[in-house]
Structures are given as C-alpha cells and as structure tokens.
Amino acid sequence: MIRTLARPALLLLAQMVLTLVLAPLLPGIVNKVKALFAGRVGPPVFQLYYDLARLLRKGAVFSRTTTGVFLAGPAASVAVPFTAALLVPMGGATAPVSFAGDAVVLAYLFGVARFFVVLAALDTGSAFEGMGAAREVTFAVLAEPALFMGLATLARLSGGPSLAPMLTAAGQGWRAAGGPLALVLTAWVIVFLVENCRIPFDDPNTHLELTMIHEAMVLDHSGPPLAAVLYGASLKLWVLGALVVKLCLPHRGTWWIDWPAFLGGMTLLACGVGVVESIMARLRMRRVSQALIAAVVSGTFGFLLLLLA
C-alpha cells in the first residue's frame, strides 16, 4: 500500500517543487542568451528571483477605479499554471493528475487566466490596458484551434484524450510519424511563443504600449500583485514549455535519465527562445494573426497526414 502510493506522491512532490522553484529561471536564461548575442554581460540568471523578492517587500498602488476583479487577474495567473502543472507529464510518463479529457481541461484552464487578466485590465479604465486586452482575446481565437488540432493529432497517435499518454506516444513516435509530429511541433511552438508573449509576436521588455499585448494589460499592477503576475508568467512559460519539450523527448522509463533530459530540454527551449528573440524583429500586429493561421493550418495538416498515413 505504502509502496504503491509512494511513487505517485514522489512524482507529485518532485514535479511541483521543480516547477515552482525553477520556473523563474527560464526568463533568466532567455535574457542571458539575448545579452550574449548582443555582446553584453546582461542581468544575472537569477534576476527574476531578486525582482520577485523586491516586489513582495513593496506596497501596492491601486487605482480608485478598480474593483475586486483587479486582483483576480494576478491570482488567476498564478493559480492556473499551478493547477495546469499537475496535468502535464514532465520527467515521467505520467502526470500527477491524469484522466481522459485532461487535455481539454488544460486548454480551458488557461482560458480562466485569460478571462481574469483581461477583466483586470479593463478594470483600470485605461486605454492602453483596454488595447492590450482586446489584442489578447483576439489572438486567442486563432491560438486555441491550433492547440486543439495538435491535441487531436496526438490523440490519434495515443488512442485517447489524456495528456500524459499523448505526449509519451509523441515522444516515442518520431520515427513512425515524424512528418505529422513536426507539423504539430511547428504549430505548438507558435502557440507557445504567442501565449507567452515572446518575440516575434509580442515583446515582454518593450515599454512602447502601443505595440504590446500582454505587458500592456498589466501596466497598473505594482508591488505584490505585479510579483504574482511575473511569477505566473514564468510558471506559464514553464508549463507550456513542458508541452513542447515532452512532444520531442523520447521516454526511457528510468527517472535518472528522464528528469535530467527533461530539464535539459527546458534549458534548450529557453536558449532557443533567446536566440529567436535576438535574431528576429517583432512582427507587425497584422502579421501575428497570419502566423497563427499558419499554426492552425500546420496542426490540421499534421492531423490529416497522420490520419491518411
């Protein structure tokens, strides 16, 4: 009894501790890579940890226009990736919580975060934040089907709508179904970059509000709420990154190979994001939806290719 329970408990503990502790490292790696490309020393890899500690000590300033919803945005942007992290397999072949249909729950959980973040933005009555909110809901209309077409492809591969078997089957299936998986990977990388507001779709560092999506929505957050937003963003980067990494990573079945391989994959992904951000310019707003349409098409092609093969 204890032995059968020990493994899932250990998995749960390892996965959640690693996610919660290591997630803020990813933006640090991205920024370090960007600094190297630009020939700068750049901020330390642990910069986000320092920022979070500093923000948590500060007080917050709230607009007199805002209501309780204003804090639901930051709260949801932490709670949603936290819950989602339980559904995604990371080091092992299973996730701490896994059931038929968890893939749909994962997608809709991020919808919850979007709902509250957008409302928190509208709560301020600011034009800039309204602008960011409008863009966020618009691009999601194309990001969701791209994600779901990829999920459909993986479900075909694994034979069911549960995320852990789906991603494990994908990791093992590159030899048999490399073409469809490459198309799904393309779609999901685009979704990953859009959802995490990275270049070439959005820029997490710019201060030109007119061009931003996500950053424009959180302009009025300060102190601990801002810390929640930043920490939540790094958790989201980690969880959605785990989807992309697990899609490519074969599963060996021994934890001392699988976990380091997963963490190595996440590091590589962060470096990849850094490289893309260094060598590409931000796309014009109109191009973002075109890239997302490309992602939908790519995911659909992947599904059809696998179905007909």
Add this chain to the structure above:
Amino acid sequence: MVLQSLYFSALLLATLSGVPGLAGSARGGRVASWMLTGSALCALGLAGSVLYGGLAWQAELRWALPGAHFLFRGDPIGTFILVPATLVPAILSFYAEGYWSDGAHADTAPGLRLFFGVSVGCMILLTAAANAVLFLFGWEIMAILAFLMVTTSDQDAAVREAGWIYLVASHTGALMLFAGFALLALGTGTGFDLGPMRPGFASTSAGTAAFLLLLGGFLLKAGVGPLHVWLPGAHAAAPSHVSALLSGLMLKMGILGILRIIAWTPDPPLWWAGLLTGLGAASGIMSMAFALGQKDLKRLLAYSSIENVSVIALGLGLALAGKSLGLPALVLLGGAGALFHLLNHALLKPLLFMGAGSVMHATGTRDLERLGGLARAMPRTAFLFLAGAFGICALPPLNGFAGEWLIYLGAFRAIQPQGWVWAVVTLASLAVIGALTVACFTRAYGIVFLGEPRRELGGPAHESPRSMTGTMAVLAGICLFIGLFPAALGRALQAAAGDLGPGLPPLGGLAGLGALTLVAVIGIPVGLAAWQAIRKSPSSRSITWDCGYAAPTARIQYTASSFSRMLTDAFRWLLLPIERVPRIQGLFPRETRFQSQAPDTLLDRGMNPAASFVASVLSWLRFLQAGHLPIYLLYVVLTLVALFAWTLQ
C-alpha cells in the same frame, strides 16, 4: 399512479399560477411564485423517480379530435428537460415580483403573469406529449403566448416589429412541423401517436422530407442559424424575465424535438449528422461574430443564446454520426454533452438576463456605449453577472465547462477512419467558439461593470432590491454546485442519453466527471490563497496610472466597439456593418463623431427584402382578406366541401 399525479400537479400548478393574481390582489405575484415552486418540486420528484429510479409512466385520455388523443409518456429525455423547465420559471417568478412589480406595471403585470404560467404549462406538456396533435397544440399555444409576452411594451415600435417577426417565424416553423409530423406518421405506423420509425424509413424520400421539415421547424424554434433571424429582436424587446424564459427554456423545446428525432430513428443516414454538425459549427461562429458587434446588452445575450444552441447542435451532430456509424460511445458522449449543455445554458442564460434586467432597472439603459463602472454602485449584481459570464464562457470550475467537456470527449472519440471529419469540425469550431465567447463576455462584463461610466447617465445607479439579486444568487449557487459536482448528474445523463440509441456504454467509463471535482478542489483554494495573499499587502489608492496621465477622463477608455474592433473587422464580410466615418478636414477640424452598427445581416439584407418582394408579388391576392367574418366562414365551408369531395373519389 403517483408519477402521473406528480406530472399533472406540475402541469396544473404552473398553468394556473397566474389566475389568482387576476383578481387584483396585491399578493398575486407571490402566490404565482409559490405555485410555480410547487410545480418545480413535483417535477423534481418525477425526475428522481424516472432518471435515478428508472421508473416510467404513461397516461392516456380520449379526445374527440380525429387522430388525436391525450397521450402522455414520461421518458428520460423529456423528464431531464422538465426539471429546468419548471425550476427556472419558479426562480424567475420570484425575480419578476421585484422587476416587473404590480405596483410599477399595474396594467401589464397580471396579464404577463398569466401568460408566463400558461407558457410554462405548455412546456411541461411538450416534455411528455406523445401524440403529434397534442404536441402541436402545446407548441402553438406556447408560441402565441410568447408573442404576447414579447410585445408587453407594445407602445414601442421596435417591440411591435420584433413581435411581428417572431410571430411569422414561429408560424413558419409550426407549418413545417404540421407537414413533418404528417409525413412521420407514414413511418411510425401508429397514426399520429409519436414513436420510433420502422427501419429503412429514414432513407426513403418520405423519411427525408419528414426529417428536413421537422428539423427545420425545430431549428427555427431553437434559433440555430441561419434560422435565428427572429431571435435577437424578440429577446431584446421582451421584459428581462421573459427573455430569460425564452432564451433559457423555450429554445430548448426545439432541441427537445431534435433529440426526439434522433431517438425515433433507428438508422439515420450519415448526411443528417453532417447537416446538423455543419449548421452548428457555422451558426456558432457566426453568432459570436454578431454578438461581438452588438452594443445592446440584451441583443448580445440573445446572440450568445444562438451560440449555445449551436454548441448543443454540435453535440447532437456527434450523437447522430455515432448512430449512423455504429459508434455507441459517440452517441453517449454527444448526447449526454448536448443534454448537459442544455441544462447549463438553461441556468446560466436566465442568470445573465436577470443581470441585464437589473442593470436596466438601475440605469434605464442597455446601451454598452453609455454604461461603465457599475460594479461599484451595484456590487451584488456585478458579482452575480460575473458568475454568469464566467459560466457561459464554459470555463472550469463552473457548470458550463462540464457539458462542453463531454462534447469535446465525444469529438476526441470520433478520431477514427470513419468519423474524423466530425472530430476536426467539432474540435476546431468549439475551440474558436470558446475563445470568441471569452472575448464577448469579457467585453460585456468589462464594459458594463468596470472602468468609469462612458456617458453621463440620468442619475446615480443603485443596487437592485434583494428579491432580484437574491434569486440570481440562487441560480448562481445551482450553477456552482453542478460545476463542482458534475458527477451527481451522471446517472441522469446516462438515463436520458440512453433513449437516443440502444446498447450505450456506461458514461463513467468514458468520462470521469469526478475528475473535474478534483481539479476544482486543487485550483480554487490555490486561487483564493493567492488572492488573499496579495490583497493583504500594504497598499495605497490613486488614479489609474495609464503611463502617466495626470487627469484621465472616462472618454479615453476603451469602448465596446473599440474592444471588439479587431474581431469585427475580421468578420466584416459577414457583419456588413453600417458605418458613418467622418472626414477630418482642415487644420482645426470641428467636433465629429464616428458611428457604426451591426444589424442582423440575414434579416435586414436577406429576409426582409425577400419578404417585401414576395408580398408585392402576391398583393393581388389581398381581395381574399376582406375582413368580414361570414366570408371567412364561407372559405372554411368551401375548403371542407372540397376535402370531402377529394376523399370521396
């Protein structure tokens, strides 16, 4: 016998609920509410026995009309729909005591209450009617009462027009049903008593015609596009609790009809499922595009109703496809998902319409471009509207998600060599519809309740009385309970979906609804803890920073139009908005305005011109309509004589 008495008590209590108030007593509204509550309790008892206890019942009475008799059959599908069809009106009736009180609306309130009760009685009749004539009888009375309720404020020309369009649409649908049921009688072999068709009938030309006519009639009532044209106007024109009844329940009577068609057909051709899924996908996306273009809160909610019946149609399409292809898992998941979504929408949309009614009660307007910042003046309404908006976006952990989740699971099950088209269409359209709904309802809530008022309102907004917000809270509580414990409905869904086809697998094996409880139990405390933690931090209040505006005004806020601008631009080819774009000239241009509105393309550019054309062509027939009663009686006699002559030959 107990079940029959429960059913007829529910029927009578609801039908007669408006009668005591006609005497002019001040307590009429309260009596009606309690009578409807009694009706709902009877229905709950019935549902417990039929859905959870596996009992069935039947009642039969003579009727002098040829081909007709009073045949009632309590099957699981009808009983499943009976529960919201009695429970929600009871809650709405308590709401109406404050919203449309006898004091403020002395001339219309008693009549409206009578129509309300009788139309609920008609819905109760429809859920168990097993004879086509009886069914159409209930159907027609319900439609006419709905017309009378929609045109309550008939001093307004727009209301009269909306009521007229509703009446025309509703009678077109009824005509299709008359013809459809007549053809169906060829297939059932039991005269006008409703029941399963014989195998093979569905593929004959009579079966095809019967299907198309019945589907058309039912979809017209359900409001699935492109047959939705009557819906936005009628829902916007009616008093809010009537809009809630129309949208939450009367539309569902159309869905009930389609569920019955699926249950009656042993071997549906595959194109039936294709038609239903195609219509559901197209109408779901179209309706959300229109919803994003609306500036009237109630019209927006009406378009969202079209979206929700479209999602139900997607589930039904999956069920039909499963029946044609011999995939029972699809029948179960599609059917159970559709039924679950039907229930959820029947709870959530009334909540939202009650919220809209509360906003109108407080501000006197439902124009999004004028509203804003109401959350501070009316916090209870705001919170309950937020709950409704969150639920209607089908986000976990509220009930809206659980139903759509079952349809998603069905779509994933369809990923097979025969069924993949359904998988692709259902998954892609549900994903797009889901994201559009989030856009639409963040817009609705954000513009109405957040920020600052966008124009000067007549006076300060005030919170609605407790009788209104309290009833909304009851509905929201039911939604939350179902969202947290969807597995409690597992057996009822299994029983109701079990009517759709033989040999369905157990629902628990395909979809563990309990898993949703687990996710909610983890996610909600984390969210609340995070919210508490950041709320407690030391804070100060200031103006919105907005990158350094010293004196922001309400006019620089994003508006309803600007928020949805990118999406409505993407759907420009469909919305065909009417815009007045000012030209700015000179160095010191004068004050100017940009105006844009999105009328219903199909109604204003398709059907209305077509109808006017037909009317002008047929105007020479007007001499038939002389307006004298004896002439009309003569027509009746002549028709009868002609019919007799025809039968004699």
